[in-house]
Amino acid sequence: MSETVRATPAVDPAVEGDGGHWLARSSRRLFADRTAALALFAIPAAMLVAGVVSWVIDWRLGVDSAVYRSGALALLTGEPLYDNDFLSAEPPWARLPFTYPPTGALLFVPLALFPTQVSWGVLAAISVLALALVVRVGIQTLPSRPAWLTPARTTIVLTILALGIEPVWRTLFLGQINLILMALVVTDVLVLGTVTGRARHLGGVLVGVAAAVKLTPLIFVPHLWLIGRRTDAVRALGTFVVLQALIFAIIPHDFTRFWTVAVTDPARTGPTFWAGNQSLNGLVLRLSDLAPWALAAAIGIGAVLAVPAVHLARRFHNAGRPLAALLVTAFFGLLLSPVSWSHHYVWVVPLIVLLLSRLPDHPRVRDVAGLGAIVLVFASCVLLIMRTSDPSRPPGVKPELEWTPPEVVLGSVYLLVPLVLGTVLLLRLLPRGRGR
Numbered sequence: 001m002s003e004t005v006r007a008t009p010a011v012d013p014a015v016e017g018d019g020g021h022w023l024a025r026s027s028r029r030l031f032a033d034r035t036a037a038l039a040l041f042a043i044p045a046a047m048l049v050a051g052v053v054s055w056v057i058d059w060r061l062g063v064d065s066a067v068y069r070s071g072a073l074a075l076l077t078g079e080p081l082y083d084n085d086f087l088s089a090e091p092p093w094a095r096l097p098f099t100y101p102p103t104g105a106l107l108f109v110p111l112a113l114f115p116t117q118v119s120w121g122v123l124a125a126i127s128v129l130a131l132a133l134v135v136r137v138g139i140q141t142l143p144s145r146p147a148w149l150t151p152a153r154t155t156i157v158l159t160i161l162a163l164g165i166e167p168v169w170r171t172l173f174l175g176q177i178n179l180i181l182m183a184l185v186v187t188d189v190l191v192l193g194t195v196t197g198r199a200r201h202l203g204g205v206l207v208g209v210a211a212a213v214k215l216t217p218l219i220f221v222p223h224l225w226l227i228g229r230r231t232d233a234v235r236a237l238g239t240f241v242v243l244q245a246l247i248f249a250i251i252p253h254d255f256t257r258f259w260t261v262a263v264t265d266p267a268r269t270g271p272t273f274w275a276g277n278q279s280l281n282g283l284v285l286r287l288s289d290l291a292p293w294a295l296a297a298a299i300g301i302g303a304v305l306a307v308p309a310v311h312l313a314r315r316f317h318n319a320g321r322p323l324a325a326l327l328v329t330a331f332f333g334l335l336l337s338p339v340s341w342s343h344h345y346v347w348v349v350p351l352i353v354l355l356l357s358r359l360p361d362h363p364r365v366r367d368v369a370g371l372g373a374i375v376l377v378f379a380s381c382v383l384l385i386m387r388t389s390d391p392s393r394p395p396g397v398k399p400e401l402e403w404t405p406p407e408v409v410l411g412s413v414y415l416l417v418p419l420v421l422g423t424v425l426l427l428r429l430l431p432r433g434r435g436r
Helices: 019-031 034-057 063-077 102-107 109-113 116-140 151-162 166-174 178-192 198-202 205-213 216-226 230-250 252-260 280-287 294-318 322-336 342-357 365-379 382-387 405-410 413-428
Strands: none
Touching (some): 034 116, 034 151, 063 102, 063 109, 063 116, 063 166, 102 230, 102 252, 109 116, 116 178, 166 178, 178 216, 205 216, 216 230, 216 294, 230 252, 280 294, 280 413, 322 342, 322 413, 342 365, 342 413, 365 413, 382 405, 382 413, 405 413
């Protein structure tokens, strides 16, 4: 990831012209290889079948998608979203509070058309296709890449291999929406910002929709402003506000309840000191033994990190490396968010795409060492191991608060990846490193 990469992006001719047809042309090119097309659709089809089978045998599958669906049903039936600990439509094995904005319930309404487990299958199938889209767009927007990193076949191979990454398979297993939100942001920032024609006027809308489902994509509004797409940034914020106004008109009680109580209620998100929370707030909570000032300290640290993050994002964008700039903002958002569960780190997939592009045409072992280390971190399930490493602990004991220094490092390894990579990049910007 040195600064010597040529700054002229290798823009696909398919991106030029009316961007409204870019995805269709890209899909036709991908599907020209029948084997690749079959491989692409085999996994989503299997997800749908698994959802139907799980419904028939009443298998507990898709805890979070069950909550999404219940929120949609609550919206349709007039049940309050935030007045109780859980919603009446939730199955007994998925009794969790609805933690999303009320606009999320509105956008989850299509899931109400299916039984609980089938809705998981639908969401998982769309998520796999969204993952393939992210890989495809990421490869296409690289300024340079080795000859073997071809868009069509590499998209299939990387999508399949990425299923072994813990944030990805955990997102799919839980029925989370992280991959779909990432695809919305990637399409908005990396595709709609380069097209012409009518589709250009959609820039920012997808970011606004993503933020209406989960608040964390709001971090990409300042990213759009930072890279010079100020109209799109305003459009993204406007989309978010319009959706809030719409839901206020439909369910004013839930809107008020969310923004005045639920949005800051820690009990609705679960114990944020758990190892699964790989944000600065989670780290400070673990290190400070749940000090009440932990969140304020984490925000202060995030404010300090914002300076180099802005610098790196602007530098990458100005050098014609939009994917790298986007990843800086994405990982900074994961660090800054009060809660960033391990499955939120699906952004490691486009990071792997970026690191693959930095390899030579004939890579050696030492060339792939750094990439291999990152893959190992996110495929190792180390956070799950750290959470359950000592079965002798009695119930109610908080193992994260008893960690030794080595355990703290292992239990914070996800959030250490962007911190370490950011430090390396900043060191390379020092005067003696500019020639490398």
